Amino acid sequence: MKRVLAVAAVMAVISVFGKAERPNMVWLVSEDNSADWLRLYNPNGAPMPNVEKLARHGLVFNQAFSCAPVCSVARSTIISGCYAPRLGVQYHRNEKPVPMPENLKMFPWYLRQAGYYTSNNAKEDYNFLPSEKKGVWDESSGKASYRKRAAGQPFFHVQNYYITHEGQLHFKDLTQKTETDPAQVKLYPYHPDTETFRYTYARYLDNHRKLDEQMGGFIQMLEDDGLLDDTFIFYYGDHGGVLPRGKGYVYNNGLHVPMVVYVPKNWTHLVPAARGSRIGGFVQFVDLSATVLNLAGVKIPEEIDGRPFLGEGVTLAELNARDTAFGYADRFDEKYDLVRTVRKGDFKYMRNYQPFNFDGLYNFYRYKMLAYKEWRELYLAGELNPLQSRFFEPRPAECLYDLSKDPDELYNLAGDPKYHSKLAELRSLLQGQVKSMPDLSFIPESQFLKEGSGNPVQYGQEHLQEIAELVDIADLSLRPFPEIRESLRAALESSNPWKRYWGLVVCSSFGTQALECTEKAVALAASDPEGLVRVRAAEFLGLTGGGDPVPVIMQALRETEDPVEVNLMLNTVVLLQDAKGVEFKLAEFADASWAQDEKLQSGRRMEYLLGSGKSF
Template identity: 70%
Template sequence: MRVLGVLIGILGFALVSSARERPNIVWLVSEDNSAGWLRLYSETGAPMPNIEKLSKQGLVFNHAFSCGAVCSVARSTIISGCYAPRTGTQYHRKQKTVGMPDGLKMFPWYLRQAGYYTSNCYKEDYNFDPAEKKGVWDDSSKKATYRNRKPGQPFFHVQNYHTTHESRMHPTNKEYIRKPETDAASVGLFPYHPDTKTFREAYARYLDLHTMLDAEMGQFIQKLEAEGLMEDTFIFYYGDHGGVLPRGKGYIYESGLRVPMVVYVPKKWKHLVPAAPGSCIDGFVEFVDLSATVLNLAGIEIPAGIDGKPFLGRGVDLDELNRRDTAFGYADRFDEKYDLVRTLRKGRFKYMRNYQPFNFDGLHNVYRYKMPAYREWRERYEAGGLHADQRRFFEPRPPECLYDLEKDPHEINNLADDPVYAGKLIELRRLMQARITSMPDLSFIPESVFLAGGRKNPTSYAKEHKEEIAGLVDIADLQMKPFLEAKGQIAKALSSENPWERYWALITCSAFGQQAAPFFDKAKSMAAADEERLVRVRAAEFLGLTGTADPRPVVMDVLRQTTDPVEANLILNTAALLQETNPGCRFDLGEFHSAAWAKNKTSLARNRLDYLAGENQF
């Protein structure tokens, strides 16, 4: 027994000694910041001297991307190291949580196993089951701090900052009533925003918030300096996704995905990075890479199930890093507003695939329209007071877009129909098709259906349905063919025994609009009698968007049948789309306030129901 005790003691000493030879890692994470709002990246950005100081002894990543443009989706990607559409975590806010991918833990778990103290102060916002957090954090709370570690123990600490969060731009927030210190007349407006006092003050106020944020992070950095930790600690600063001005957060334009990222490198550990202090890295890095990067810096083997790859640590070569030129983005449900958009950026070109192109960007969302700038933008659209680039946010989109970001950084000029760029369009389209079918992308199964059958083990569910999902993607991609060429395949899908093939065939009909008139009679019979409720809704949606038949009786009938709040919210998204597209198509939904799925007054379905009833507009 004594020998065993000695051996255990030796092993314990070896573990602690090994842990002591690992660097500390700190994340300073701000909410809702895209790169262009910082002077570090743009002449019109806010001065952030504390972050700029870190950059002089570190690395600036010129092309860092959140994969999702909203908190829970971005953070679920980070904590798992996996693209959200393959793990079922792509919806914000979660209506039900899901299990982690098979054989994979949230990445701080691996740090703890290697002897790290892990702390998070304090936002999590994961879409995974709470049980998946077991063993992940030593402390995750408002009081969490690395100072509670054992003497000599390395630490991984996350410090979250709420200062620039979208809610600070709402009139109900005390910060909003302060007059902006930044001169509103001096700000440079994005070309898709109207030039108004409201927008100029929103820009100025948001720049002010960045200044406040930098001061707060500076205080934290000063404490690290006072404690003598700077020479043993990597400090990452990044925004958790893009900025909050309209068409930023929640949308996967560059304003919603491209984020600031600076990594301070302690001199003692400079051998773990591929470039000299003060360097700028042009290679693309994504949030899905963060977990692999931290584990690699800590000298921990990267689990096979992680999608990302490290951009710092042993084995990372600068030339290879700078050759990385691809970033993948996804936007699905934002609160009660559904969408399905994917982007693939490769170098200077960005491909955007709108799988439901009739589901326009500006469709109402209660939280989003609390911001005065959003409300004014829509009011000016309805009054006819915008030019073409400003109106586009409230109008149907093309199924696919191609942007040259070098010439068109604000993604205004769609090159998809320009024959000069036909080769690039086809290249990126094929890369996108390969990406989403290989994952596979779970958003091609309606959320309520996925949650009923796959939430406990999403990746296993995805494997079981991989072939089916690939077929659904093929049906959706008929939208990009001339109608006469696609017509036969649409007809076949409309008569399929698989309800989700019928479902996607009807979405594709809606994308074609009046061109799909040959299918009006088929859609009428499906709206009246299809055995799947959601197929009936999509048929009614197609008929309503084309003005062929009144969709309201079908939508009302299906709402009476459903008991699932997730399904109800998806149905109500169709109602909101139809009502906003055609003001004469108003829904009288008063009877549903007593429905089981509507009794929770804070639920997403209730938000949508109240809006359609003329309540809870903003």
């Protein structure tokens, strides 16, 4: 009844005044493409005349960022308006969906309550419980259309495009002719200059041309329906990518996205700059929900983390003063990592919490791409230069990049005394961010799912102090080893298993500098009551040569039936196998339920480790 009355109220306004009380909004969302791939942002990018036309009649955001470099995490951030690690939705793909925070709905729900027709065609990919979608969309399907609304009813419609998705580059050979000349593409300096890479670039640029044609058809439909004067059209990529080192990684190419907003003539008063302007202030995906609600004149829930960048109350001066963006990368399918970034102005700080866990660690879906396979093969053959090899080697615990001079993030300034104050500033900013949320990734995923998946936000608040202490232990790796001996010893001897866990991660981060911890690591590997702690101890021993990790990890695998815990352990197995040549004979686990089910991430890992999925 409430919904019917809301629509009736809107229809009454339309009948009296002859036009909608509120603007319409459309999102055109492409998959897996960073700003670099569009001529609008980069002279080497694809010409996209329909997007460029939107830009001439709207706003171009020069600094728009996904908070995560992969779809389910990015889209969970967008639909909630909250940072994913605060809500427990930071893992791709989710092993177990979780509820939305208490007193918060997916944001289109609020639009529906205000009389909007909401439609999504068709990708959702949220890491929340399916029940959380109740009342959010009038329709979410491959047939969803704004045209199904009541006459004159304002609408919010999302149209998704797959043509630029990573899967479109899973071709088997290089025979299909491209419109883009492979010889003319400009390669990133971290990629090898090969026929495969040049062809892959050309195919991807071609896909952008096709994307523009597809979106042009939709824009024409809006024009034919007489809606352009009352409809904001947002075009953005759902995160960066998709060539190797893009999607899945929090480098600039994984987070910096194109974002163009067409401004309708009847609603120019809701934007802070003239049509045709380029905006330099930073906007993030966490801000999108607040922006749409603000444009619609709907109250923004206090529980969300984002803030509007268009609509009433937003000034150009304040918008252009925004200069900070936060990024996160965790598990991507079966491959674990934990990386956080903060960018402030031209400087980007990257914190690799497991620096020994190199970027190119095997991932089933990623290595379907011929370019990925070839890159790895060239590395193993010793045919890459140092910049190209870095993807397959351990990383620094922290990096600092000046993107005004180094947009490809090649030269780490963290060790340069000239940038000491900037490093300290951004390090502190990131530490404050992960502690204040708090960041649930500092509790291993399997443990979080056991204890906190019923109410992640409440769980985070209950463990706020503990997580802050875990962050402090993890950050011991940022100081000289002699300075942290006593603090590290205290962590390794703590009664809290996750302090021991992070203490061992710090040991592995220091590598052979921490060999004096070998005796303690051997003891923890042999007798710690927590299997994940034993495996982290074995990982340190395997990486440094301080002991044989195989018996410890094999026994830990025998003792657990939790597939999420298993997958975290198998990440260590793959690391030790591929980085150090440690041999594991895993045939005894071939018939385990967690190894047989390909829907489980542990199944994917076992497929690779047993050989059937191994491509190099």
